Amino acid sequence: MHTDQVRATLARQHIETPSWAYGNSGTRFKVFAQQGIPRDAYEKVSDAATVHRFTGVAPSVALHVPWDLVDDWGKLRAHAEDEGVSLGAVNPNTFQEDEYRLGSVCNPDPAIRRKALDHLLECVEITQQVGSKHLSLWFADGTNYPGQDSIRERQDRLSEALAATYAAMPEDMTMLVEYKFFEPAFYHTDLPDWGTSLLHCLHLGPQAKVLVDTGHHAPGTNIEMIVTTLLREGRLGGFHFNSRFYADDDLMVGSADPFGLFRIMFELVQSDAVTPDAGVAFMLDQCHNIEAKIPAQIRSVMNVQEATAKALLVDLDALREARASGDVLRANGLLMDAYATDVRPLLAQVREDLGIDPDPLAAYAASGYQQRIESERVGGAAAGWGA
Numbered sequence: 001m002h003t004d005q006v007r008a009t010l011a012r013q014h015i016e017t018p019s020w021a022y023g024n025s026g027t028r029f030k031v032f033a034q035q036g037i038p039r040d041a042y043e044k045v046s047d048a049a050t051v052h053r054f055t056g057v058a059p060s061v062a063l064h065v066p067w068d069l070v071d072d073w074g075k076l077r078a079h080a081e082d083e084g085v086s087l088g089a090v091n092p093n094t095f096q097e098d099e100y101r102l103g104s105v106c107n108p109d110p111a112i113r114r115k116a117l118d119h120l121l122e123c124v125e126i127t128q129q130v131g132s133k134h135l136s137l138w139f140a141d142g143t144n145y146p147g148q149d150s151i152r153e154r155q156d157r158l159s160e161a162l163a164a165t166y167a168a169m170p171e172d173m174t175m176l177v178e179y180k181f182f183e184p185a186f187y188h189t190d191l192p193d194w195g196t197s198l199l200h201c202l203h204l205g206p207q208a209k210v211l212v213d214t215g216h217h218a219p220g221t222n223i224e225m226i227v228t229t230l231l232r233e234g235r236l237g238g239f240h241f242n243s244r245f246y247a248d249d250d251l252m253v254g255s256a257d258p259f260g261l262f263r264i265m266f267e268l269v270q271s272d273a274v275t276p277d278a279g280v281a282f283m284l285d286q287c288h289n290i291e292a293k294i295p296a297q298i299r300s301v302m303n304v305q306e307a308t309a310k311a312l313l314v315d316l317d318a319l320r321e322a323r324a325s326g327d328v329l330r331a332n333g334l335l336m337d338a339y340a341t342d343v344r345p346l347l348a349q350v351r352e353d354l355g356i357d358p359d360p361l362a363a364y365a366a367s368g369y370q371q372r373i374e375s376e377r378v379g380g381a382a383a384g385w386g387a
């Protein structure tokens with residue numbers, strides 16, 4: 001692609017940040033409190049808007065309910081608009097109450113399943129009230145021991161809950177169905193992989209799509225293969241970007257395996273799916289346990305941009321020729337050449353095109369925002385986990 005086109009494409013990218021990245025977080029060993037942490041959903045939205053102001057490509061923020069519960073969703077929406085962002089995917093939470101010990105929508109107890117379904121239906125309403133088009137589902141359901149429950153009946157229960165939720169959605173809403181191969185359940189997870197998610201989505205209808213969280217695969221999984229398979233079926237709903245070394249680490253995307261991120265982006269480029277019009281939602285799903293949160297989100301957005309820029313620079317015409325002639329080394333070399341390109345000057349130009357500072361991290365550091373929130377906000381909230 002010509003550099004001008006690459007610049008224009010990068011300027012149109014849309015990377016959504018998660019409200020939970022701005023709250024205090026940690027591991028099951030310790031939640032570390034930082035200074036200046038948002039005290040409510042309004043302040044989380046303000047922090048997300050700050051990330052957008054310095055990157056130019058993060059114009060929406062995902063919500064988690066009830067972590068982000070407010071009295072008036074319209075008011076939160078207006079606040080977001082005032083801050084120059086919109087409210088994005090709504091993530092229901094069916095994993096943090098005692099009743100959910102044996103699962104939520106797959107629980108053997110019909111009353112608990114009903115409670116979980118009611119929450120999903122409430123979130124369909126909230127999604128409309130906040131002006132979002134994405135309901136994003138992840139379930140902590142599964143079992144710890146063989147024999148604990150019927151895997152098959154749990155699939156039936158899951159299918160029933162998804163169908164009832166889907167039926168309540170307006171036509172312009174997309175249900176994103178996320179999978180994860182383990183944790184918090186350790187023997188089996190009810191939605192462990194893309195295939196199971198896809199089967200449920202196919203059963204539901206065209207408004208149900210698979211969400212690929214890059215941290216939710218076994219080591220060595222070829223994620224870009226999954227991405228392309230779903231793109232071919234028109235069922236790739238979006239991403240939760242993050243990095244992992246060992247488990248669901250939720251580290252900054254592009255930190256552990258920038259080449260893996262590039263390979264995913266290259267598949268998206270070949271399917272023309274990196275800009276919002278392609279209907280694939282780019283979202284971050286990260287927690288910053290020990291690093292400063294707003295700069296970490298800015299860095300993550302930049303990492304996604306860098307991987308995208310490199311993928312856009314692959315010479316597709318030359319690649320087609322190399323592939324057709326069976327020139328394996330040249331084909332691979334074309335990819336590696338693009339990957340080895342320093343795209344930071346190009347991205348600095350993109351930022352100038354967008355009218356923002358070419359160095360987002362330095363500009364944020366110089367802005368005084370961090371000092372202001374640290375002096376103004378006392379008693380910031382935990383992101384949700386370990387609260």
Ligand code: PSV
Pocket residue numbers: 091138178180213240248285
């Ligand atoms: C838990 O694994 C998780 O990280 C999932 O990826 C969800 O998307 C996220 O939490 C928010 O519920």
Ligand code: MN
Pocket residue numbers: 138178213240285
């Ligand atoms: Mn996720």
Ligand code: MN
Pocket residue numbers: 213215216248285
């Ligand atoms: Mn996760």
